[in-house]
Structure formats: structure tokens, C-alpha cells
Amino acid sequence: MENQESDQPSSRPWLEIEQLAAAGAWADVRLRLQRMPEADRSYAASHLDTDVLADILEALRREDAADLLDWLPEVQAAHALDEIDPHAAAEILDQMASDDQVDLLARMEGSEAVLADLAPESADEVRRLLSYAPESAGGLMASEVFTVEEGVNVAAVVAQIREHPTFSTFAIQYIFVVSATGVLRGVLQLRSLIVSQPTTPIDALMIADPLSVSTDASLEELEELFDTYAFLGAPVVDDQGLLRGIVHRSAVEEALAESAQSDHMKSLGLAREELRSMPVWFRARRRLSWLSVNVVLNMVAASVIAAYQETLEAAIALAIFLPMISDMSGCSGNQAVAVSMRELSLGILRPNEALRVWGQEISLGLINGLALGVLIGTVAFLWQGSAALGVVVGGALAINTMVAVSIGGVIPLLLRRAGQDPALASGPVLTTITDMCGFFLALSFATLALERL
């Protein structure tokens, strides 16, 4: 069966794994996974039922189980580990680098039971790593670093490299020089080892007092550091100057990408890590809590329409255009929000520049407002045959576009100044304001022009 299947790629590669697992053919499960193309592996693994996945993890060799977890989104890997015996989970985690252990344990419900089963020194290390904020240098660093003690010579360092079996797995080829107590003293480049005499003391070769970051350096500080310098990694020290690990450029870039992704998910009221494999009630509840807030904001805006019910009754054609005004103003405003968010994140716009942005967006809003107002006014006139309706609808959209664009550009800055997350709140605040304003403009213009409509 194995040979037959491996020739024709399956469009549902997890089905076969499930069959093999149900038959208890664990060696075949491992073989099958090993032979899959990389993309199929993560695809198949992510489609396995959590129970089946847990059975497979317990049955596989520990290092194979660790590999399997590596192909899954972290949140799903943590869920699966929660399903298996804590002792087995601890043994699997033991096969991973400290930063990967921490990523999974931070997401597990039963992390305490697993920690109790880890070797004491390893558990202490992981507990310390878990105590750092996930997006700080401490939370992002790898604690495995290659260190030599100050005072030795090149030959001694070369000997240590020879003896260190895992040296080649240290992704960045820096060697850190520390004092006897572990205080960071310098960084040694491999290049200087190569071009130096064996008897040269490393204190003469190392870059002394190298740039380092504190364990609690923020993601923004790390981003700025790696933007400024072409380093692939930076040493992380605690408040006593002790070397604690190395934070890699790639870890910072991954965290930044996740944070951008997470902002987008949060702005739609989604849990950052929602996957369809999660229980439907959990997903529904998370989405619903944000939608309910939106209902309230919508009602605030709709109350403007309710206040003008009589006008609307007398000019029913206006009702066709109210949703359009709401949608178009929202779109125009969201464009301005996105440009401000981008300029904020590029560091070329600061929260105190609200007035300048407002001035710049007013002129753009004027241009686009006039264009859209004329367009929709003409449509309203041709469609409903009423020039007055065209003027009311077009005028309202023109003014409201100007309002939406200028307010949209400024809202992220004001929210940032007020200590709020602009990615989260800009959208709802914007559309509530522009809906209210748009409905008010259209309906009050209509009230003024009532006998002509």
C-alpha cells in the first residue's frame, strides 16, 4: 500500500495517515510522513483530528514527534500536546530548542504538569524564559549560545569548536566572550579566528563591549536595532550584564509579521489564532463579542435616520441611497486610515502631526468628494428623475467624503495619543462617525428641499 500510494499524490493526504494510525501501523505513519513533500506534510498534519494527532505523537519516536509538531501552526501543536500524557509531552519537548519549547508551553493549558516532568535544570530555564514578555528580547531570544571565557587564545577556541558537536547548528556564527561569572565581554568573528595565529589571545581579536540588548527590550526597539545595523543577531543580557541568549534577526522579523497579521485579525474582532479546526462555539463566541459592539455603534448611527423618519417617508427614494452613502464614506475613510497606519509604522509620521495630516487630507477629500458627489448625484438624477434628489444625495456624499477622508487620516494619530491601539479601534470609530454625519447631511438637506423632492 505504501509504495502504491507514494507514487500518486493524494489530494487528502491526511486520510491515509488516519487509516495507518487506526491500524496502529506507527512505523508506516512515520515513513509516510517522511516521504511526503514538505508542503503536503504541514497540510496533512494540520488536517488530522486532534485525537488522532495525539495518538500519533505518543506512538512515534520522540524526535519524530517533535518534527511533526514543527510542521503545525503553533496553536494546533500546543492543543495536541495538551491531549497527551504530560510525561510523553515533556519528552517530546526535550527534543526541541528552548525558544520553540517556550512558544508551545506558553500556549498550552497543561503547561504546569509538563514543566514538572522536565529535567529540573531544563524546567528552570524554560520557566525563566516563560517569565519574559513574548514580544520582548527575552521572549524572542534563543538561549543556546556558544561562549568562550576571556583570556584564552585562538588555539583554545578552535579546540572548543572542534569538541562542540552542535556548533554547526548555531545559526549565527558568532562566538561570545564572557567573564568567569558570565558577563558579556566581547564578540568574536569566525573570520578573525581564521586569519590569526593560534597563540593570539582572543581579547585582542574580539570586538570588546559589543552592542547588546536588555532582556526586556521591546519589539520596536529590536526592529530599530536591526534596521540600523546589518547584524544577523544580537546578544541579550540581563540587568547584571550576564549573557542570557541571542536574539536573531529572523525571530524579530517573524514577530513583526505576526504582529501585523494579528492587528488585522484583531481589527476584525477575531482571536489572533483562530483556525477552523477549533471548536465552533469558541470561534462563534469570540467573533460575536465584537459583532455585538458593532450592533450598538450601528444603532447610534441609525438613530439619526430614525430622527428623520418623516422626511424619509416623504422622500422614499432617499432610502435607496443611504446605505450607499454609508458604504462609500466608509471606503474613502478607510483608505486614509490605511495610509496613516502605514506612515506611522514606517516612522515617518508621528501622533503629534494630526493637524498637518488633516490639512493634507482635506484637499484630497475635496477632490474625491466633488468627483464622487457629481457621479452619484448624476446617477440619482437619471435613475429617479429628480434633480433635487441628485443635489441632495450628491451634496451629502461630497461633504461626507471630505469629512471621512480627513477624519480617517487623523483618527489613528488621536487613538495612538490616547494610548489606544489604532489598528483595533480606527475602523469602528470611523464608520460610526461617517455614518452619523452622512445620514444627517442627506436627511437634513432633504428636509430643506422637501417640497422639491
Add this chain to the structure above:
Amino acid sequence: MENQESDQPSSRPWLEIEQLAAAGAWADVRLRLQRMPEADRSYAASHLDTDVLADILEALRREDAADLLDWLPEVQAAHALDEIDPHAAAEILDQMASDDQVDLLARMEGSEAVLADLAPESADEVRRLLSYAPESAGGLMASEVFTVEEGVNVAAVVAQIREHPTFSTFAIQYIFVVSATGVLRGVLQLRSLIVSQPTTPIDALMIADPLSVSTDASLEELEELFDTYAFLGAPVVDDQGLLRGIVHRSAVEEALAESAQSDHMKSLGLAREELRSMPVWFRARRRLSWLSVNVVLNMVAASVIAAYQETLEAAIALAIFLPMISDMSGCSGNQAVAVSMRELSLGILRPNEALRVWGQEISLGLINGLALGVLIGTVAFLWQGSAALGVVVGGALAINTMVAVSIGGVIPLLLRRAGQDPALASGPVLTTITDMCGFFLALSFATLALERL
């Protein structure tokens, strides 16, 4: 003035630069920029008027001008280079690495004039790099690599490293082994140089036939490569197997982040690189072309309301709730779109799974639809005192939420299958469908219950 100002950070650091530039005090401009904190530098540089910026670039030493360009968003740097003498621009570009040169030249209007002024061999190299697609391995690679010819021994390589002044600036410490004609033969790790005897031939040390990517490998292929292997960089070869450059993990990650950012901007109808420093007419036109498409889609949806004008006239309170139904359904649907987009990008969902996703989202839509329908129905009943109105509005929102959630989850998959960009088209397609469907449900229910409303 210099000393006085550098003590008190200015909230508008560019003003001082502009004053110094106006006075022709170029040495002071350079000093002032050098002494600024990094964040202030890019902030100040990005706020300079393009004319002033061009004057400064021409007056500074070429390497300082290159630094200044490095602090700017690429699109602004390219605009500034377009403003100055092509000969000066060529000299400034000469101070940069080939991949940075290409990034700027690709964005310049006057790149041909500048290329004509570059040294012929350098211009040929840049022209070749410009010919690659920007998001391919060829477009992302750095062409500066450190190579040695096969057949030599360790001592010869060490001697070459000693002589090569720029070796330490090669961010990745790989040494590539090539044949006499430049065909990639192997990769040498610095580690193996350190632990080997000087007389060892490198052909015995190198990793032979190393993994490499073709110059036209796509961003997706590169993402998968770096996901699979912990490499910091991969050699890029052309179709004759000649080593052309190295593509760094960081370049791929940056391109992926830019592509995600660009998707978000495009989905709002914004030019990917819109900055407020661009001419207002340019910005307005770009935004407007997308808004106009939205007007048309909105009219399609509004035509449903127009068809039921009589019903609406008889049940005017319904007009209060139509924008709310449109907005709420759009929100619910966009949540499902975002989850599908995320699962697609994680590689755990494939376009052929539309039916499975539809089934999963239907149940979630049912839960949230019932919850929101009851909520808004109760509100409508209490607010307008009509139980029938509550049933009409609540029922329409309940069903339309189910439609929006299930359609929203599926649309990105269908668009991907149809070869369209789901990031671009999902939103407009979704809201047009859910608006039409929501208006139809509410107004046809109201028509049925007309005598009770």
C-alpha cells in the same frame, strides 16, 4: 547654533536641516544628520521637501548621500534621485550594494540616464539584475558573493580571505566554490576552515552540489525553502548553473512582509506605496478609480431597494435597519474571509476545499446569525414597538449572517481557483452579494408581512 540645538531634540527636526541647507551650510547638514538619533533621522529625511532633499544629496559627499537615501522609504529616495543630475545620481548609486541600486533604479523615471552614467561593467550588472522579476530569486538576490575556485587548499582560501577587504561585510559567512567557468560546485563553512589543516584540499571539505535556487524561483518557492531549512541564505544559479548571487533569508522575509502590506493597501484601492508627500492629484486619482468601481457595485445592491420602493414606503421604519443589515453582514463575512486568507497563507487550506469550508462556516453562521438576529429583532421591537418589524429585521439578519459567513469563507478559495487575487477582490464581491441578499430578505419578508407592519 549647532551645539545649542543638539541638546534639545526638536519635534520638527527637518526644519533645522532645511535652514542649514538654505544657508548652504552643507558640512553642518551632514554633522546634524550624523548626530541625530536613528529614528529622528529617517523622520527628518522623510519630511524634507523633494527639492531641498535633492540639493542636499548633490552637495553631500557621495557616501553620505547614499546613507541619507538609506534612511528614506525607497519610493521617496527614488523620487529624490530623479530630481538631481544623472551623473551625480550615478555616483551616489555607486556607493551602494547592487540589490539596493536595483531597488531604487526600478522605481526611478530617469533610470536610463543614470545607467548610461554608471561604469559600463556596473551598468551591465545592474541591467541584468533589473531584468529579473522583483519578487523572484534574481530580483531579491545580492550579486556580491565570496567565491573561490575548486581545487585549491585551505591555506589558499585563508589567504584570499586575508586579502579580501570587504569579506566581513558579506552578511552571510558562506564561501562558494565554483568551477573555472563559474559553475557552482559547493559551499564551504567557515567552521570547517577553522578546524582543518592548511594543506587540506577544499574539495574534501565543501558540501558538494549544494541546494541552490534558480534566478526565476518565485517568492513562494523561496518562502518554502527557508521554512524547510534553517539556512540564512541560498546560492542563486542561472540556467547554465552559473552562480549569480545569494538570496538572503532576510530579503525573502522582507519581500513577504511587503507583499502582505501591499495586499492590504491594494484591497483598499490604494497604490502600494502611497505616501502623503506625493502630489495630491496623483493620490486622489489612484484612490478614486477604485472608489468608482465601488459606486457601481453599490448601485447594483441599491437596485434591490429600488425594486421594493412601495414596500419601503409602507414600512418606513425598515429604512432605519437597512444600512445596519448591510454593515453587520459585511462584518460577519469579512471575519470569515480573513480566516480563510490566513489559513491559505499558512498552507493548511487549499482552494479545492471550498465545500468543506462552506460546511464548517454554515454552522458558525447559524449560531452567530441566531444570536445577532434575536438581538437586533428585539431592538427593533422595543424601539419601534412592532413585533412584526422585529421578526422581519431579525429574521433577515439571521439568514443573511449565515449567508455572509459561509460565502465569506468560500470566496477567497473560489477567487484563487479562478486565478484572481483574493486579497483584492474578496471584499467587494462579498459585500455586493451580502448587501443584495440582505436587502432582498428584509424587503421581501416585509412585503409578506405588510399588513402587520
